[in-house]
Amino acid sequence: MLAKPAGQPPRAIAEALAARLTADPRIVSAEVAGPGFLNLRLSPESWRAIVRAALVEGRDYGRSTMGRGVRVNVEFVSANPTGPMHVGHTRGAVFGDALAALLDFAGHEVTREYYINDAGAQVDVLARSAYERYREAHGLSPEIAEGLYPGDYLIPVGEALKAKFGDALLERPEADWLAPVREFATAEMMQMIREDLALLGVKMDVFSSEKAITASGKIEEAIAALRGMGLIYEGVLEPPKGKLPEDWEEREQTLFRSTAHGDDVDRPVRKSDGSWTYFAPDIAYHWDKVSRGFDQLIDVLGADHGGYVKRLKAVVSALSGGRVPLEVKLIQLVKLFKNGEPFKMSKRAGTFVTLRDVVEQAGPDVTRFVMLTRKNDAALDFDFDKVLEQSKDNPVFYVQYAHARVCSVVRKATEAGIVATDATLARADLGHLAHEAELALAKKIAEWPRLVEIAARGQEPHRVAFYLYELASDLHALWNRGNEDAALRFIQEDADVSRAKIALARAAGVVISAGLGILGVTPAEEMR
Template structure:
């Protein structure tokens, strides 16, 4: 039996249409959809079939809808069919058919909703923060969205690789090396090493930044306390050998500092439950000659030329000057302007290095590339799509999910910045405050490109308004009932006919939409839909729980009614399996027991 009853009925609908319209080609039915109606009172499903096919069939939509309705009404799983509006059809399913889906769910368990293998190799690149400091709240949202999206695509049937691209080849990493050098000098000064600059640091340790900047003619962009252990490690390994900041010593400092930062970043991600399959170094990609290779590929296709760009629109930067550059014909692929690939010193532009990175991905055989970026990179999307299309002859697609900023509040006020980081709230601080699961679930309660407020008080609140608690409490209640019943594992052959109450049927209907939710959320690249679905599923369950408190005949465990008890336990077991399936996608651990402090209720059945 198929897991997705919407896909099953769509296939039946197309078969019926083909029987009515045998002269139409198969592609004429490609736009037919079967989905839940906007108003649940209209039925279990609705289809646009008659409306989207009528023009090709040269028939009035209402006429085709009436004919198709008559065909669909003959299906054994259909209880009622009603044409509506200008060609829509509302469908109500037989209760027996809906109840018959529960054994399918129970047999699949947490694998329910798993899509058939698509054969598509998908690379999901997310986080990819500059390795210049600890992970912060902004990184957190991208990490959670990216990780959940990768899980979602795998659930839908894609072969997914989770990738972190280390931006370790730019000016920011060089600035990081200078900041680590400052911290190294502070350690050297405390160790009593000789030197004029060290004497100054010993005399005025509180002015260390200014002393180093003046002495070496640099600007220290990074100054958080997180670099102090890096300076100590450099001194422990190298002693005074790095005191002279030559290109070679700064390169050694840079490598050591990036490695140290990546250890911290991996630890922060692990605390969030995020693990990547692959870490790719920008510096290594460039050193391997991928930029030159990408230029050769583009040049062979006639997509490179020497030219002079127009000045930027609006206010022209003071340092802008017209000069001949190596340009990529990005406008041929939908970009607003052609893009330079080389700086005046001959090194690759930021964009050029990203082209090299994407060539590397294409060469590894991926069919689809998905990136999760901060919203401030929105203007970068067109040019990167253009590059991927050009490099792959449009074989490989690139989708970009943009994430907006997160404002962290506590007691109604913005949370103070982290002392250790010096300028922002770290991911570790956030996890320590509310826990990994609360962070992950909450980050998925809004669409990625919508700004959000992360209210620390709300996230730990035990109320209907807190979706983290609400969903976890539903699972805990289900587990409590099943434990009270002795954790029955075998529901095969259970008589499900006692499940007739409106609340029971509503829960069954919600369960059966899970495969469709997975498919739709994956196609739209919107993992927040999973959080919304779980909240709705939990709501249907809690409603049924409350019905049992109001009406003793609807309680889950009634020893005097063993058939009804087994049927209701089967419904609860199926609900729990779908809750766990969804929480797996979100990377959230389902809880076995959760005490409701408002009522002193440990979720045990009444």
């Protein structure tokens, strides 16, 4: 890296650096290797200092100031208020929540936000579906026409409508009942969604309503702003390349010049009949987010929204004058398996697996951890049997087990009359930690602060999950070394020595606890 600007061969630079660095007391040796690598060996005391720092700082150890003063809005889930959340939403919810927690740990000021699509045609469909259930509640047979939502979850909504409105809405034209039923049903759906989220332990800071944004005139405001920049015009779109759709015809409509901000084609904001497209409220919503003063926006969307990313970025770029970056995190599909067989999910057949199904069977900890063991842009296999098995196929148990072992050590020590609070341990003479296996664990603990920053910078919470697995592995390894070599057990005859060893275990426990906290997983104190 330095070779070019310095105009010297890499090895020469490395040797020069090595000479200087060996003078530092914290560095035991600095050796040049290979074509110009510099291997530094830190003193055991450096690693012991890490253990002490972890104990003193506790769950704040590794917290970064990297995002200081940066206000980030993380929008996630944003499921339509038309039914219960399913597996796909679950992954988005877990990812968004963990990403928000990660950014928070890295020092950002984070807002978790849910955008309620409560204004489009889909909520009218919901209202019509609920109305049929309302009729059903009155003993009439429901007519669930093609395109309506057939799910049983609307039956109680029909009952509730009956309780609220009695028979006042029966035998009336749609114009009379559509609005009140829509209001009522979307409120019910949002209630259900909030409960689903609560099952997963996800708590939003802000719920934004499409309806409210639309009603407040923000669409017109945002479009006017874009128009002021010369980015809105009346025009005709090019037909799509390739084979032309059967009924393609040219239509003049209002377009957004998204190509000026990196998109491939301009996008319609008004239909030819003058009403807004779906895109228009989204423009307004992002305008709203920008005007609330966020420094960075993150949208967590399903992978099927991939074709939508460029226009969203274009809008935010235009409306913020390039000030606010928008990152869109696409969440790939969750493939369900049962008995090793793919498990087909169909909304129409009513065989779709809900968030509730998953969480009630697997529990929130397993659900969250498993869904975070893959990068967001790779598809995820979710095998019910493996997940329910609660075996070592489940990395979450492996990590929790490590934490439980640490807790177990502390319990045993306390029973043996050794004071083992973190405050006491932090004052222990860590000079008793000298074995390479012990220092190896300390080194892994030392990686935590840097890992947090890397993961936050890349917006990749899965890195935390993989790191915790490695940390747990190092702890289990050291634990088992105690089977062969009694000197490596955490609890020793000598109380001072014990405290040093337990301090190391606790330091690992503290990091596991903090890491699991980011992932939203409970650090188990014992395994049952």
